[in-house]
Amino acid sequence: xxxxxxxxxxxxxxxxxxxxxxxxxxxxxxxxxxxxxxxxxxxxxxxxxxxxxxxxxxxxxxxxxxxxxxxxxxxxxxxxxxxxxxxxxxxxxxxxxxxxxxxxxxxxxxxxxxxxxxxxxxxxxxxxxxxxxxxxxxxxxxxxxxxxxxxxxxxxxxxxxxxxxxxxxxx
Numbered sequence: 001x002x003x004x005x006x007x008x009x010x011x012x013x014x015x016x017x018x019x020x021x022x023x024x025x026x027x028x029x030x031x032x033x034x035x036x037x038x039x040x041x042x043x044x045x046x047x048x049x050x051x052x053x054x055x056x057x058x059x060x061x062x063x064x065x066x067x068x069x070x071x072x073x074x075x076x077x078x079x080x081x082x083x084x085x086x087x088x089x090x091x092x093x094x095x096x097x098x099x100x101x102x103x104x105x106x107x108x109x110x111x112x113x114x115x116x117x118x119x120x121x122x123x124x125x126x127x128x129x130x131x132x133x134x135x136x137x138x139x140x141x142x143x144x145x146x147x148x149x150x151x152x153x154x155x156x157x158x159x160x161x162x163x164x165x166x167x168x169x170x171x
Contacts (some may be wrong), residue, residue, distance in 0.1 A: 004153070008146035009081040015143055016078045019134055023071035028058060030122075030130040031067055037121050074127075077154055084153055091157035123151040 004012070019026050035042060035054035042057055045066070057063050080087050131147060132139040 003084075004081060004146065004149055007142070008149055011140075011143045011146040012078055012081060012150055015131065015135055015138065015147075016075070019131070020071075020075050020078065023075065024064065024068055026130055026134055027067035027071040029133055030070075030126045031058060031063075033129045034121055034126040037125055041121070073154070077150060081150070087154075088157055091154060123148070123155065127151060 032054065035057070039054065042054065045057060045063060058067075076087060076090070077084065128144060128147065131143070135143075
């Protein structure tokens with residue numbers, strides 16, 4: 001697993017200190033931006049309340065639970081910056097769960113194209129947008145890069161989990 005520099009860890013911790021106290025509102029900003037950028041991603045989320053448009057989805061209890069879980073994963077990553085390897089099993093399992101519900105990593109299917117868009121739009125566009133919106137002038141280029149580096153580590157571990165689950169299913 002890749003490592004972050006001490007400076008990157010400090011930037012991430014300092015920026016998350018206030019954001020982590022209000023996870024759900026910041027998660028709503030993140031997912032609102034995600035669906036603004038690509039409304040087709042709504043199809044990846046099917047809940048008992050038919051989530052056909054973003055406002056319906058964002059207000060459903062099931063989706064708010066998902067937002068909370070996503071923000072808790074971010075919180076866990078920030079809390080374990082000094083030993084991200086301790087999250088490896090958790091992230092691998094998270095990747096397996098995403099693969100099990102139809103999230104694929106192969107390039108040749110419509111679902112996987114959507115999943116790759118989700119990964120890019122979630123991290124590079126929505127997470128960074130939420131950070132920038134919430135932090136204002138405290139959002140700097142080094143901070144942006146630190147968060148991108150951490151996001152890359154998390155996605156890399158989840159992708160290994162997707163792959164391992166796919167190998168297990170084919171055996």
